[in-house]
Amino acid sequence: MTHLDSAFPETERLHQPGLIEVANIVQLPLDRGVAVLVPFSDGQRPVALFKLAPARLDLIDGEVANADFEVFAVGHIDPVNGAPVMARGLVGSIERGDEIVSTVASPLLKQRYDLRTGACLDDEELRLPTYPVTVGDDRVFLEV
Amino acid sequence: MPDDDPQDTPSAERPPTVELPLRVLVVGNGMVGQRFVDELIERPDQTDSGPDLAVTVISAEPVPAYDRVALSTYFDGASRDDLTLGDPKRWDDAGVSVRYGVEVASVDRGARIAQLSDGDAISYDHLVLATGSAPFVPPIPGHDRPGCFEYRTLEDLDAIRQWASQEQVMTGVVVGGGLLGLEAANALKNLGLETHVVEMADRLMPQQLDGPASTMLRRWVEDLNVRCHLGFATDHLDGEGDGGPVSGLVTKTGESLDAQIVVFSAGIRPRHQLAEAAGLAIGERGGVIIDDACLALDAETGEVDPTVSAIGEVACHAGRVYGLVGPGYSMAATAAARLLGATSSFEGADTSTKLKLLGVDVASFGVALNTGGSDIAEDEDRFEYTDPAAGIHRRVSTVGGRVTGGVLVGDLSNYDIFHALSAATMELDALGPGGLASLIIPSDLFGSASPSVELPDSALLCSCNNVSRGDCKAAIAEGSHDLGALKACTDAGTGCGGCMPDLSKLLFAQLDALGVDAKRNLCSHFDFTRQELFDLIRFNQYSSWAEVVSAHGRGRGCEICRPTVGSILASLSNGYILDGDQRALQDTNDHSLANMQRNGTYSVVPRVPGGEITPDQLIALGEIGRDFNLYTKITGAQRVDLFGAQLHELPKIWQRVLDAGLESGHAYGKALRTVKSCVGDTWCRYGVQDSVTMAIELEKRYRGLRSPHKLKSAVSGCTRECAEAQSKDFGVIATENGWNLYLCGNGGRTPRHAELFAVDLSDEQLITYIDRFLMFYIRTADRLQRTAPWFEELEGGMEYLRSVIIEDSLGIAAELEADMARHVETYECEWKATLESPERLEHFVEFVNAPDQHSTPVWITERGQRIPAQ
Numbered sequence A: 001m002t003h004l005d006s007a008f009p010e011t012e013r014l015h016q017p018g019l020i021e022v023a024n025i026v027q028l029p030l031d032r033g034v035a036v037l038v039p040f041s042d043g044q045r046p047v048a049l050f051k052l053a054p055a056r057l058d059l060i061d062g063e064v065a066n067a068d069f070e071v072f073a074v075g076h077i078d079p080v081n082g083a084p085v086m087a088r089g090l091v092g093s094i095e096r097g098d099e100i101v102s103t104v105a106s107p108l109l110k111q112r113y114d115l116r117t118g119a120c121l122d123d124e125e126l127r128l129p130t131y132p133v134t135v136g137d138d139r140v141f142l143e144v
Numbered sequence B: 001m002p003d004d005d006p007q008d009t010p011s012a013e014r015p016p017t018v019e020l021p022l023r024v025l026v027v028g029n030g031m032v033g034q035r036f037v038d039e040l041i042e043r044p045d046q047t048d049s050g051p052d053l054a055v056t057v058i059s060a061e062p063v064p065a066y067d068r069v070a071l072s073t074y075f076d077g078a079s080r081d082d083l084t085l086g087d088p089k090r091w092d093d094a095g096v097s098v099r100y101g102v103e104v105a106s107v108d109r110g111a112r113i114a115q116l117s118d119g120d121a122i123s124y125d126h127l128v129l130a131t132g133s134a135p136f137v138p139p140i141p142g143h144d145r146p147g148c149f150e151y152r153t154l155e156d157l158d159a160i161r162q163w164a165s166q167e168q169v170m171t172g173v174v175v176g177g178g179l180l181g182l183e184a185a186n187a188l189k190n191l192g193l194e195t196h197v198v199e200m201a202d203r204l205m206p207q208q209l210d211g212p213a214s215t216m217l218r219r220w221v222e223d224l225n226v227r228c229h230l231g232f233a234t235d236h237l238d239g240e241g242d243g244g245p246v247s248g249l250v251t252k253t254g255e256s257l258d259a260q261i262v263v264f265s266a267g268i269r270p271r272h273q274l275a276e277a278a279g280l281a282i283g284e285r286g287g288v289i290i291d292d293a294c295l296a297l298d299a300e301t302g303e304v305d306p307t308v309s310a311i312g313e314v315a316c317h318a319g320r321v322y323g324l325v326g327p328g329y330s331m332a333a334t335a336a337a338r339l340l341g342a343t344s345s346f347e348g349a350d351t352s353t354k355l356k357l358l359g360v361d362v363a364s365f366g367v368a369l370n371t372g373g374s375d376i377a378e379d380e381d382r383f384e385y386t387d388p389a390a391g392i393h394r395r396v397s398t399v400g401g402r403v404t405g406g407v408l409v410g411d412l413s414n415y416d417i418f419h420a421l422s423a424a425t426m427e428l429d430a431l432g433p434g435g436l437a438s439l440i441i442p443s444d445l446f447g448s449a450s451p452s453v454e455l456p457d458s459a460l461l462c463s464c465n466n467v468s469r470g471d472c473k474a475a476i477a478e479g480s481h482d483l484g485a486l487k488a489c490t491d492a493g494t495g496c497g498g499c500m501p502d503l504s505k506l507l508f509a510q511l512d513a514l515g516v517d518a519k520r521n522l523c524s525h526f527d528f529t530r531q532e533l534f535d536l537i538r539f540n541q542y543s544s545w546a547e548v549v550s551a552h553g554r555g556r557g558c559e560i561c562r563p564t565v566g567s568i569l570a571s572l573s574n575g576y577i578l579d580g581d582q583r584a585l586q587d588t589n590d591h592s593l594a595n596m597q598r599n600g601t602y603s604v605v606p607r608v609p610g611g612e613i614t615p616d617q618l619i620a621l622g623e624i625g626r627d628f629n630l631y632t633k634i635t636g637a638q639r640v641d642l643f644g645a646q647l648h649e650l651p652k653i654w655q656r657v658l659d660a661g662l663e664s665g666h667a668y669g670k671a672l673r674t675v676k677s678c679v680g681d682t683w684c685r686y687g688v689q690d691s692v693t694m695a696i697e698l699e700k701r702y703r704g705l706r707s708p709h710k711l712k713s714a715v716s717g718c719t720r721e722c723a724e725a726q727s728k729d730f731g732v733i734a735t736e737n738g739w740n741l742y743l744c745g746n747g748g749r750t751p752r753h754a755e756l757f758a759v760d761l762s763d764e765q766l767i768t769y770i771d772r773f774l775m776f777y778i779r780t781a782d783r784l785q786r787t788a789p790w791f792e793e794l795e796g797g798m799e800y801l802r803s804v805i806i807e808d809s810l811g812i813a814a815e816l817e818a819d820m821a822r823h824v825e826t827y828e829c830e831w832k833a834t835l836e837s838p839e840r841l842e843h844f845v846e847f848v849n850a851p852d853q854h855s856t857p858v859w860i861t862e863r864g865q866r867i868p869a870q
Helices: B031-045 B071-075 B088-093 B154-164 B179-190 B211-223 B273-277 B325-339 B415-422 B435-440 B469-477 B483-490 B500-514 B530-540 B545-552 B561-571 B580-585 B588-592 B615-627 B647-659 B691-702 B763-780 B787-793 B797-805 B813-826 B830-835
Strands: A002-004 A019-024 A032-040 A043-052 A070-075 A090-096 A099-105 A112-114 A133-136 A139-143 B022-027 B053-059 B097-100 B104-108 B113-116 B121-123 B126-129 B133-135 B148-150 B171-175 B194-199 B226-230 B234-239 B246-251 B256-258 B261-264 B268-270 B288-290 B295-297 B304-310 B315-317 B353-357 B360-366 B380-387 B392-399 B402-409 B460-462 B602-604 B631-634 B640-645 B672-677 B711-716 B730-735 B738-743 B755-761 B855-857 B859-862 B865-868
Touching (some): A070 A133, A090 B561, B022 B031, B179 B226, B211 B380, B647 B830, B755 B797, B763 B813
Parallel strands (some): B022 B053, B022 B126, B126 B304, B194 B226
Antiparallel strands (some): A032 A043, A099 A112, A133 A139, B113 B121, B246 B256, B288 B295, B353 B360, B738 B755
């Protein structure tokens, strides 16, 4: 259960309505989540952002190009107990046939969620909200 | 219940449809008697039918049943509790009543009444004789001098220990070189005495081994400083005057052997006197004669008495009295099943033995010796392998193309195959090319080239508990996927433990066949066990996740392998755990260097080494708790825990902690937690060493050491053990001469006591051994495996551990010490390292796009402190 502070810093908006800039790509560590506060029409919500390396980590001179990253955005609140913690969970990947599913595990009780669809792999009834992400010019935007 | 006697109720008052409970009187509460009662009360869960039972047990010994097979471990650190069998609560719940320290003096089979030695009388419907055996003490003059003992009960051992503790008692002699005698010799050796074994026959273990096998065993035994005297016929025992304490043994030929303590282990005789007096048939060489139903016979008429059973060492079946617990357990199972209305019969038992005697592997199976002793019979073929340098002798005999029996000393490979062949559960032609000849060679010599033979399901895996390979396979198929579950489900491995390596092999082979991750590969991203991964990382000196996963893993890893690799990198001293790509490996708590609570806030635990704190530090902690409104609690680990800190508050809180002169307590890591202490000789009138200083030294040495699971320790200043060291991963108890080290104790869901590893260590020796032990465990354990389960799976157990750590049998001691030295040298408080670096501090911000914003948990107040609303 959380109650968010209502004051919120200024946000930049791109020309397209409905897109809000939430972070710069350099603020996102690789394979680790960060949390951002996002204004929605019905109030502010915490969102967990994940910047993931390509599922096959091929070292190219030790650095992976920014363009090869995938960025996901899911709800930051753990559906099981309401704590705002999902950005602090461990990421992973599992193979489902030909597909590679990117996951995050809740830091509290380790339920795993599909970062693309928000579905919980360990409990059908649980789900995280997901938000489409656009990255342009090293800036990360969410569709609200 | 024992006071009710429904038989006294006049028949007119008894409702005709009520079934009266069957009154079962069990005479004897040894291993077999105890097992019998367990079988009786367990079965009704499986079958709805069967009579109600009222069970009474008469125990001559004043204590609950204990593991007599493991008796010699009593001098090796096992306590009475460790040896106790069964669960008294289950018996209580089932209404079983036990009378301790009293014997059955006589039995009237007609009236079905037993007279007790304290004057009471008990009526019964069915009598079960489980009186076991008594040690046979040869009537040698002087055998009753002070200093002469039997070797059978815990009381015996207490008396032996007491006598041996006298200064003048330095040499001990065991009379009897059989199985039990060698066990007794081991016990005397553990007491620190110069130990000798004297045996009348020309061989050790004359019932099981032939000449060459005995010779090989003797070499091993004498290598362990236990001197063997074969063909030694004691004439009398010397001592001062007529009743003075024993001073030596003298043979018929005048040979003499000095000794201040003598232990008789020259055989056992069934305690059938009660049965004999009650008119039951007794065998020629003793024992209550029983039929396949374990029912006794009337001596006069030769007819079965359906109201009396006899089981265990007191029984004589088909002319045989068994001195092993396995057959006794089978008899107990048969007798119990029959009382419950099921059909069951005992048709003789396997007397194969496979054990470690004084650390030597010895086995015999089938008919090991011919009636003529150890000479070869006319129609007998022998397959033999002898390696005097390695102390190995192996022999399998065949008659008419069938394996009849054999003996193995020093190497037991293929024992289960030989056993199955001799028990006729397997045919000789099931063997591959090379047949017996190739199997007689120890399998280590050829590794993968050795023939692989599939044993039939009917072959016995655990002879103590009569568990077949098929039973184990069924349990595995039904979900017992680890050793603990398999042992609990089948009872295999819970007797002498000799079958554990085979059980392991079977388990992993079955899991493989079922497609379950048998090799305990870490997860789908790595085809290695944690141990293998550790070696790879260490050898290649990897320092990042990227290196590890690109060389040996797949995909992006997961919440299983990431923290595991993170932990390994940290154990090998890889710097601040949140630097570089290690940050992305850390699990929930390590990630924030704090313990996450159910509402997403954290707890703060400063290190309080040894539990010693100054008043100023206590005040500082109190002020921190008050200023940040943190719920405060004192932990079982002798330190203070502060709850309710939000992510962004952590740096401020820790700055205050460091300012108070304290540092990170690593409560958030799978790492060393604390080394508890009692006050020791600084203050306590009983203390014999300075336990606080040692605890502080140990805690400061190992603080921050990452390991497969948390590590807990304690140092007690005397045997009163106020710091509870025996429940710790490594526990230290002070003695007058130094420190005793105990290893592999755990609390938690399945608590286990630590085992005594070494005694009277100096400060330096203690630290050296702990260094090596910790690094060895860290190197070889599975993910999230605590020291107790790790130890339980360690093949060779405590002996192996001692050989690795004390004797450096693997030649890795220097490496282990170097790894630990590196940890000590590179240690830095993680919070200090965080606070010194603006970059690292950046991560303690809740919302990266709103650094001044925070979520606001909902709190309530309880007992004056702030706690999460549920």
